[in-house]
Amino acid sequence: MEIVRSQRSRTNTPNDSVSTLPLYRYAPQLEVRLEDFEVFAMDRLRVLKGISDALARGKRPEEMENLVRDLWKANMRHPEASEDVNKDIISHFVLRLVYCRTEDLRKWFLSMETALYRYRFLLGSSEAKRALMEEFDLPCKAISRTEFENAKEKLEQVARSFDQPLPTADAIFYKVPFEEVPELVAGRRVYIHKGHAYVAMHQVVSLVVTQFRSNLSKALILTNRKWTSTIREQEKDRLTPIVEALSMSYLGPDYSQTKEFGEISIKDLDQLARSSFPLCMRHLFDKLREDHHLKHGGRMQLGLFLKGVGLRMEDALAFWKAEFSHKVGAERFDKEYAYSIRHNYGKEGKRTDYTPYSCQKIISSTPGVGDHHGCPYRHFSEENLRAALGRMGVGSRAMEDVVDKVRNRHYQLACTLTFEAVHSSSCDAGINHPNQYFSDSHKILQPKSKITNIQVQIVGQPHSDQAEMAKFRPSNLQTCKS
Amino acid sequence: MTKEESKNGSDDMLIDGPKQGNVIPDGFNPNYLKVYYGRLFPHADIFKWMSYGNDGRHPACDKSYFGRREFSFTLDNDIYLRFQSFNSESELENSIKEKCPSKIDIGPVYSVDPAKRHAYAQGGDNVFAPVERELIFDIDITDYDDVRYCCSGADVCLECWPLMTVAIKVIDTALRDDFGFDHILWVYSGRRGVHCWVCDGKARRLTNEQRGAIADYFRVYKVGNENSNKKVSFPGPLHPFLVRSYTEVLREFFEEKLLLSQNLFSTEERYEKILSMIPDESVTSELRGKWQENRRSSNSKEDINFFRWEQLKNTLQSGKQKVQGLRRCVEEIVFAFTYPRLDMEVSKHRNHLLKAPFCVHPKTGRVCIPIDPKDCEELDPTTVPTLSELLRELNTGDSRMDVDNGMLTQVTMSYCFPPFSTLSSSGIKYHCLLIQAVL
Numbered sequence: 072m073e074i075v076r077s078q079r080s081r082t083n084t085p086n087d088s089v090s091t092l093p094l095y096r097y098a099p100q101l102e103v104r105l106e107d108f109e110v111f112a113m114d115r116l117r118v119l120k121g122i123s124d125a126l127a128r129g130k131r132p133e134e135m136e137n138l139v140r141d142l143w144k145a146n147m148r149h150p151e152a153s154e155d156v157n158k159d160i161i162s163h164f165v166l167r168l169v170y171c172r173t174e175d176l177r178k179w180f181l182s183m184e185t186a187l188y189r190y191r192f193l194l195g196s197s198e199a200k201r202a203l204m205e206e207f208d209l210p211c212k213a214i215s216r217t218e219f220e221n222a223k224e225k226l227e228q229v230a231r232s233f234d235q236p237l238p239t240a241d242a243i244f245y246k247v248p249f250e251e252v253p254e255l256v257a258g259r260r261v262y263i264h265k266g267h268a269y270v271a272m273h274q275v276v277s278l279v280v281t282q283f284r285s286n287l288s289k290a291l292i293l294t295n296r297k298w299t300s301t302i303r304e305q306e307k308d309r310l311t312p313i314v315e316a317l318s319m320s321y322l323g324p325d326y327s328q329t330k331e332f333g334e335i336s337i338k339d340l341d342q343l344a345r346s347s348f349p350l351c352m353r354h355l356f357d358k359l360r361e362d363h364h365l366k367h368g369g370r371m372q373l374g375l376f377l378k379g380v381g382l383r384m385e386d387a388l389a390f391w392k393a394e395f396s397h398k399v400g401a402e403r404f405d406k407e408y409a410y411s412i413r414h415n416y417g418k419e420g421k422r423t424d425y426t427p428y429s430c431q432k433i434i435s436s437t438p439g440v441g442d443h444h445g446c447p448y449r450h451f452s453e454e455n456l457r458a459a460l461g462r463m464g465v466g467s468r469a470m471e472d473v474v475d476k477v478r479n480r481h482y483q484l485a486c487t488l489t490f491e492a493v494h495s496s497s498c499d500a501g502i503n504h505p506n507q508y509f510s511d512s513h514k515i516l517q518p519k520s521k522i523t524n525i526q527v528q529i530v531g532q533p534h535s536d537q538a539e540m541a542k543f544r545p546s547n548l549q550t551c552k553s
Numbered sequence: 554m555t556k557e558e559s560k561n562g563s564d565d566m567l568i569d570g571p572k573q574g575n576v577i578p579d580g581f582n583p584n585y586l587k588v589y590y591g592r593l594f595p596h597a598d599i600f601k602w603m604s605y606g607n608d609g610r611h612p613a614c615d616k617s618y619f620g621r622r623e624f625s626f627t628l629d630n631d632i633y634l635r636f637q638s639f640n641s642e643s644e645l646e647n648s649i650k651e652k653c654p655s656k657i658d659i660g661p662v663y664s665v666d667p668a669k670r671h672a673y674a675q676g677g678d679n680v681f682a683p684v685e686r687e688l689i690f691d692i693d694i695t696d697y698d699d700v701r702y703c704c705s706g707a708d709v710c711l712e713c714w715p716l717m718t719v720a721i722k723v724i725d726t727a728l729r730d731d732f733g734f735d736h737i738l739w740v741y742s743g744r745r746g747v748h749c750w751v752c753d754g755k756a757r758r759l760t761n762e763q764r765g766a767i768a769d770y771f772r773v774y775k776v777g778n779e780n781s782n783k784k785v786s787f788p789g790p791l792h793p794f795l796v797r798s799y800t801e802v803l804r805e806f807f808e809e810k811l812l813l814s815q816n817l818f819s820t821e822e823r824y825e826k827i828l829s830m831i832p833d834e835s836v837t838s839e840l841r842g843k844w845q846e847n848r849r850s851s852n853s854k855e856d857i858n859f860f861r862w863e864q865l866k867n868t869l870q871s872g873k874q875k876v877q878g879l880r881r882c883v884e885e886i887v888f889a890f891t892y893p894r895l896d897m898e899v900s901k902h903r904n905h906l907l908k909a910p911f912c913v914h915p916k917t918g919r920v921c922i923p924i925d926p927k928d929c930e931e932l933d934p935t936t937v938p939t940l941s942e943l944l945r946e947l948n949t950g951d952s953r954m955d956v957d958n959g960m961l962t963q964v965t966m967s968y969c970f971p972p973f974s975t976l977s978s979s980g981i982k983y984h985c986l987l988i989q990a991v992l
Contacts, residue, residue, distance in 0.1 A: 225793040232789045249732060250759065253766035259792040263770075266733025266755070406631055437897060439774060440696050440784070 098164045114146040115162035119183040127431045139190035169317045171294040185284045192276050207282050211245035225262040245270045252277045335381045337390050347512035349505045350447045352376050358443045363397035368444040379427035379506040384416040429504045430483050448482040465492045583629050585940045590650050600642035623660030623667045636667040655915045658906040661686035683903040688751035691899040692720045700890045702815050707745045712814045718929045719806050720893035723798045725926040739924040743914025768900040785889040807887045818861040831882050913940045
């Protein structure tokens with residue numbers, strides 16, 4: 072309540088395109104209409120989803136700033152300007168409830184809310200920035216003249232390495248524990264000495280965002296505990312169905328249980344790889360056939376994809392064994408590699424049924440020397456990419472379009488264009504997941520009637536194991552929602 | 554063969570010669586491990602180290618600390634036991650002696666005793682999670698296969714091992730000077746690389762994100778896989794950390810050692826690989842032209858690698874090359890060949906396991922001995938003591954090996970770190986390192 076009031080007094084500037092940033096420290100003590108509860112949350116989700124898509128396409132920071140401003144304007148304005156702040160806070164806390172419930176949901180929400188916070192902070196006036204820094208009570212202090220002179224040479228080196236203007240004598244630098252600015256450390260964007268990072272004024276957003284992120288991360292864990300211990304049960308007829316439906320609505324399909332094409336048998340793999348695998352998987356597949364080996368990252372990326380495609384565990388074991396045996400021998404395969412395949416299928420270790428990697432995950436992976444995983448559009452040199460696209464049968468015209476997207480770092484769009492070129496068919500939804508690429512391709516290449524036949528047959532199979540069947544239960548969300 | 558080995562050989566002759574059956578042949582033998590764990594393995598030191606002062610001797614300590622640490626044992630028959638935990642030094646020691654693991658891995662300290670994690674899991678609350686873990690690095694010579702011509706795979710020799718030495722120097726300096734860590738332990742991994750344990754309290758409490766940031770700070774290899782020619786590419790002038798690494802370590806190593814030891818320019822295939830890192834067609838064809846003629850000109854006395862490298866540098870850094878990017882190519886090439894190649898995933902997560910120091914590598918039989926970063930050039934992986942050598946020394950009854958006389962109790966380590974720091978006083982033969990460490 073306290074927060075809400077103080078914020079309200081500050082938002083008397085309706086022209087400010089992005090309203091003042093709250094800290095979201097306490098949930099508001101307000102009465103919220105059930106309808107608003109859901110509508111506000113959906114509006115905020117649209118913003119977060121927009122951010123998520125843009126990040127996946129590799130948008131630049133400048134582009135992101137504009138995008139966030141537009142998204143916010145389009146979705147988060149309340150008819151009454153004075154209610155903007157309330158809508159902001161309410162929607163945030165509703166989504167906390169929605170996205171606190173599993174590790175994956177928390178991770179997604181945390182990174183999107185953090186991104187949103189970052190760009191809203193950057194869009195604010197310098198006065199607002201300073202005020203916010205004070206409120207956060209950040210562990211930093213400006214360095215003295217002498218300290219500046221001592222570190223000057225290094226600070227200049229850092230500035231030059233990023234083509235930034237050299238720091239002038241009146242420049243303000245903050246000295247903070249390096250742990251507080253991980254992203255600046257990761258990018259070598261700061262000078263670090265004896266555990267302290269020297270953060271320039273224009274980099275403080277990083278400090279704020281780190282603080283925000285760590286507060287929210289802790290809060291989500293606590294919310295989850297509260298949710299599982301009390302709220303879920305108490306609200307089972309009122310909020311729980313809304314909360315559960317909200318998280319489903321925007322995350323896209325989960326490809327861990329794609330069984331709609333039934334089993335894929337080993338003998339079909341070569342043919343399918345040629346016709347329906349996205350380039351990342353096709354490359355791994357070809358390399359595996361060629362070298363009879365893949366390093367860990369490659370085994371994970373391809374292995375889980377094949378699982379999502381419908382390769383049963385027994386077949387997966389046989390498939391990998393056949394290849395690896397050429398190189399390491401059957402015995403060593405059984406000893407060193409079979410475990411991790413069973414592990415992927417949830418039959419070993421903590422018995423989690425692992426999900427195939429999404430494009431976002433693959434694009435952000437960091438393949439090293441000797442690795443073949445990752446997203447070819449991002450990780451190949453242009454020359455190698457062109458050669459690979461040629462082998463897939465992408466014509467010269469389409470190839471230019473693809474390469475153009477790659478240059479602008481729109482890796483998923485590049486993949487979508489490849490899909491369209493190879494299948495001579497449009498793909499309006501865009502490619503977000505290798506398994507989606509596969510299933511879309513399969514849909515185009517396979518006559519419809521046949522698919523439904525297989526589906527019926529599979530679902531009706533008596534020997535499908537219990538765990539799998541359980542996950543097929545139809546979602547009852549629609550009925551709840553009414 | 555070092556002096557030490559031949560000396561041992563003669564000792565064997567003297568003492569074991571007459572009564573056959575006491576000879577210890579080379580190579581790894583699981584039976585030796587029993588003796589090793591029984592009489593040489595520094596259980597007490599490992600316990601003391603892993604307790605970080607929480608050893609129950611003073612009132613403020615956390616008595617549950619050591620017991621929440623995960624140990625993993627790989628047994629002889631490839632059975633893998635995860636989530637072993639011990640409440641005291643004697644529990645640890647007894648279990649190791651009893652199970653006689655061919656490998657011991659050390660994991661994180663968890664929120665609760667890892668052996669009882671299932672009991673806690675019943676609560677449904679995600680309470681079983683890693684809370685502390687040393688910041689670790691794993692560097693493996695196999696990752697350098699594209700820049701070494703002497704060996705490949707798990708093999709190493711004295712020509713390529715210095716790549717590891719360089720890695721230790723670069724990373725160690727940055728950990729101390731940049732990140733301000735003090736308690737750093739380097740360990741030979743027993744075969745083809747080195748491990749690093751950063752043990753400062755601050756380091757142990759780093760989040761995964763912060764670990765990732767440090768790992769990325771150390772990364773210069775471009776995000777890209779086998780399918781990209783240029784492994785290193787600097788968009789602008791270098792960050793101070795890279796400048797220091799380059800001027801203090803890498804440049805000298807490349808020009809004075811690697812260039813010659815790996816014959817980097819001696820054949821067309823090799824120099825083509827370097828030329829492929831230069832993005833300017835006119836420069837590469839100019840150099841290629843000079844090298845293909847292969848004239849044994851007046852400086853035939855000079856080493857061909859050195860000569861060609863000078864030619865390349867002159868061409869790239871001559872006044873003609875206005876493009877800054879081309880001048881940086883020299884640095885990029887040096888980095889591509891010499892900069893440390895870390896296994897990123899190991900460093901990024903709290904829950905990664907890493908082989909304990911003083912394990913014995915099952916293939917080579919060599920002991921994973923600590924390395925003093927100040928003297929890392931001294932480490933010769935081909936003369937690191939092996940299990941059989943150590944046992945031979947035990948049998949000779951060498952005075953240093955007075956095991957019963959409380960070898961394990963006379964620990965000179967300070968409360969936590971640098972552990973084993975006493976072992977690195979210069980001039981000690983590797984054969985003695987382990988024994989020195991615990992005496």
